[in-house]
Amino acid sequence: MMPMKTNQAIRQATKPIVKKNFWRICGMWLLTMLVTVAIMLVVSFAMMAIIGVDMTSANPTFTPTYSETAVTLLTILPLVLMLCVYVITSGMQLGFCNGILGMVRGEKVYATAVFSRMGKCLKGFGLTVLMGLKVFLWALPGFAVMLIGSFISLNGGSEEGMSLLMWAGYVLVFALMLPALLRYAMSYYVMAENPDRGIRASIARSKEIMQYRKWQLFKLDIPYFLISYAVIMVLGVVVGFVSSVVDSELVMGLTVLVTLIVMIAVMLRYMAYVQVATGVFYDVCGTTEDQGEQGESSEG
Secondary structure, eight states: OOOOOOOOHHHHHHHHHHHHEEEEEEEEEEEEHHHHHHHHHHHHHHHHHTTTTEOOOOOOOOOOOOOOOHHHHHHHHHHHHHHHHHHHHHHHHHHHHHHHHHHHHHOOGGGGGGGGGGGGGHHHHHHHHHHOOOOOOHHHHHHHHHHHHHHHHHOOOHHHHHHHHHHHHHHHHHHHHHHHHHHHTTTTHHHHHHHTSSSHHHHHHHHHTTTTTHHHHHHHHHHHHHHHHHHHHHHHHHHHHHHHOOOOOHHHHHHHHHHHHHHHHHHHHHHHHHHHHHHHHHHHIHHHHHHHHHHHHOOO
């Protein structure tokens, strides 16, 4: 791909990719959701079996089980469920990013691309945890301000002072968290393209790519969000207007149904554009720099 530096050029490159691959992108999301739901169902059935629900009969019966082992398992299984979901979806997120990069580079990608990096799901989980920890630590001063506000409220302080500190904390959390999220935004793409790269190395590479480019990525994604938000707000106003002038439950039900379908379609389109635009951004800013570094090292 030819180097493109402006967001306008990136958006222009994004449109045909989304148009060509939209349903494949939706298929990747659907597979991710189905796998997540399947894991939850398996663990839920296991929990019901532990507490004494017989699911083999046509009319499930409940036979309470209060053994110490059952109580221990009921405590552990939800944690196991969360861990399994995070580990597997982290691997699928790497596969999703790998699929997006394939689409950006003109490859024929299928929905099953989400499974292309499942062998690195533990590494993907480690990347998710470390990124989350780093973002939390960056936002820690904001949370501290909110904690001080809560402490003042619990000790009989003024409501005005508490509210002021809470709002200041919210603003500070957002102001500190947003740059951190943008700083690490390319980490999944780095690891998806280079699955043998380490967790810290992927984050470090993302920081290099995003140096002086955080504002550019923010400006790239925010129009898609604003347009989608505006459409959803208009649809909400339409539903409110129809509910105020129409007494028919059938008409109201059809209006809500059509509105939900349109909202889902808008959100899917928005997410597809954001994912592909981010992939194009990485392909432009990350890959070209890697090629430049390799060229310099070979010349040296």
